[in-house]
Amino acid sequence: MEKVTQLDQSHVDELYAEASYWHVNTGDEVIHAKRMQGRFRRIKWYTATVWLIYFFGPYLRWGDRQAVLFDIPNRKFHIFDITIMPQDVWLLAMILLFFAIMLAAVTSIAGRVFCGYFCFQTIWTDIFTFIEEKLEGPPAKRHKLDKAPWTWDKIKIKAIKHALWLLIGVITGIAFTTWFTDAYQIWAEYFTLQASLIAWTSVLMFTLGTYILAGFMREQTCFWLCPYARIQGVMYDIQTILPTYDINRGEPRGRLVKGNTVEGNGDCISCNQCVAVCPTGIDIRHGQQEGCITCGLCLDACDSVMDKIGKPRGLIRYSSHEELEGKKPQPLYKRPRVIIYFSIMLIAASGLLYGLTNLGTFDLKVIHERQPLFVRLSDGSIQNKYILKILNKTDKDMHISIDVDGPDNLTTQGVKEKTLLPSGKLSSFIVFVRIPKNNLDSDRTPLYFTIHSYESFDDNINYQSMFYAPRI
Amino acid sequence: MSDEKNPFPGENNTGHVWDDSLRELLNEPPTWWRIGFHASWIFVVIYCILYPAWPLLTTSTKGVLGWTSLDEYRQDLKAIEEVRGPYETKLKGMPAAAVLADEELSNYVVRSAKVLFGDNCSACHGAGGQGNVGFPVLADDDWLYGGTIDDIEMSINMGRKGMMPAQSAIVNSAEADKLANAILTGQIASEPLFMEKGCVGCHGVDGKGMAALGSANLIDGIWRFVAEDQLYSIKHTIMHGVNDPSDPKTRNAEMPTFGGTKLSETDIRKLAVYVHKLGGGQ
Structure with a gap:
């Protein structure tokens, strides 16, 4: 029952020589x-x-x-x-x-x-x-x-x-x-x-x-x-x-x-x-x-x-x-x-x-509120809500101001002139931005947030977000 | 099996042979495997001694450490409550307006009352206070009953159920069309029918509504009953009123009472601050 194919012995030796x-x-x-x-x-x-x-x-x-x-x-x-x-x-x-x-x-x-x-x-x-x-x-x-x-x-x-x-x-x-x-x-x-x-x-x-x-x-x-x-x-x-x-x-x-x-x-x-x-x-x-x-x-x-x-x-x-x-x-x-x-x-x-x-000194994230994307106000202007998350990466407490740049007659709420950012901490702020409807020519307008530092003038940081309005 | 019957004697096999030559040997398992095996059962024994392990009829073995998952949960909860504690004590008995004025405290409320808002308010008013069909937006500055912190607290505490009588008896369809058109275009104050039909009694001469009555501002373009066809919606409200029991087609608009047994005073105060801070508080 045993079937072993007989190989030429010299070939086998050659095969194993390397590993011998x-x-x-x-x-x-x-x-x-x-x-x-x-x-x-x-x-x-x-x-x-x-x-x-x-x-x-x-x-x-x-x-x-x-x-x-x-x-x-x-x-x-x-x-x-x-x-x-x-x-x-x-x-x-x-x-x-x-x-x-x-x-x-x-x-x-x-x-x-x-x-x-x-x-x-x-x-x-x-x-x-x-x-x-x-x-x-x-x-x-x-x-x-x-x-x-x-x-x-x-x-x-x-x-x-x-x-x-x-x-x-x-x-x-x-x-x-x-x-x-x-x-x-x-x-x-x-x-x-x-x-x-x-x-x-x-x-x-x-x-x-x-x-x-x-x-x-x-x-x-x-x-x-x-x-x-x-x-x-x-x-x-x-x-x-x-x-x-x-x-x-x-x-x-x-x-x-x-x-x-x-x-x-x-x-x-x-x-x-x-x-x-x-x-x-x-x-x-x-x-x-x-x-x-x-x-x-x-x-x-x-x-x-x-x-x-x-x-x-x-x-x-x-x-x-x-x-x-x-x-x-x-x-x-x-x-x-x-x-x-x-x-x-x-x-x-x-x-x-x-x-x-x-x-950098800061890390800035601007999160646009999605529910609702925008709100109509009684005076006909449109309001958007943003959550700003600002991280102070330094080991010193810093003071900042928040600027929002966009269409004319833009007003903000929730922004203080001088805000304290504790060292090494993430601080979050809610900012409302209002723009009269007539000053908006699209349902989406870019909006620029800038953080200015009181302590060092080189450390400004920008973030581009979007302002949403009803379809015109 | 004796060695004589074993086809492969002296080989340390089990004596079971399949397919003429396939047999199972009795070799020792590898050392690493044995280490793993013994380490495993030793671990199980130690674990069963230390921790709850064996189910009994109504309870289970307790384990000498006395650890339970519920205790661990309670400990974590206690740690959270230790952080919240000082704020919560401060909040007790403090008027809502004072909470609003205190920046740190109102920040705490905005963060912690989100759950409360989600549980009690968002079903109708939306997760961000964006409103829903038939339910008012809380993030805008148009308030039927006033937008000061005390007004909002009152609305949550006592609930609101306004009433506008159905006008179908005194206003015919053509007149209703005229009124609805004037409201939609924001020209209602100069519409003669507005005075004639007595609308001014509740909505004011300028059409801006009265917070004390809960009558709607008709010129700000913000609609309490939003619809695809806003003109038709306004006409429907004029003809059938709001919460008028005599008209089966009347609109239903009721804010339930949250005071009393539903929510504690502190919770209502927190919600008032939260809603005030949604974007339209006055």
């Missing part, structure tokens, strides 16, 4: 990467310092408030001199667009730079393994300790390690909350146990998240959890520079014999250092693959080995597929994707700049 080395770590082995000094290691430390802003940024003051504060309960985002209210939230869309396209642009030029040098997952994992190495020693010792029976010494080391990890988690969580509530105030609240439930929950979630993601999941997060890892992977093209093993120079690889390369062999001496240092545990010599976060640590490892055996550096180097094939790399400004990405970034940045410089 394929080894995927689904979390059953713990990767203890070796730490090595080098150029990219140093760059990694520098780029990691960007995250110091995350920890210390909120303590910067601006006048009598925090310089950058995302005040969600009051719906106000303070960024230095600027206060952004929900009306201006389109700016957020511009920021997101800018950074999304920046990710695409950078990825198309130099691969997963974000993953390798800036991502919190990479950096927190790096810090966690740094602590691990200080306490437990180099990778070989760590593997041994993991397998060793539970002795008092092992418990002591592990306990300190996990305590430090949790501490980093707690600090990370607290740092997160300081962006949303005054930093000094929330620290006081934590110490007096007065913080809100949301604050405590955030700290707890961040502590657990940091502890689990950086302590245990590590490269598994990049493999299976992170969508950006996959998205960025498809943004490469043959012109993208990536950590690449120069297969032409390295192969056929072979170990040193009596301290010398064997005649006919390539430069790769199978020392496996590139694999030992890889934080995601891949072998870069198999080419670009999903596990590679382009952190450049294998470049450092290989370069140091090449130095030792007296060969030129760069057996593993940042190189594009095109370059490896011997083609001359195209300059950036000739690459359509780069041009398109940068154009979109420019548009987003211009939008952002325009938005930030034109935030």
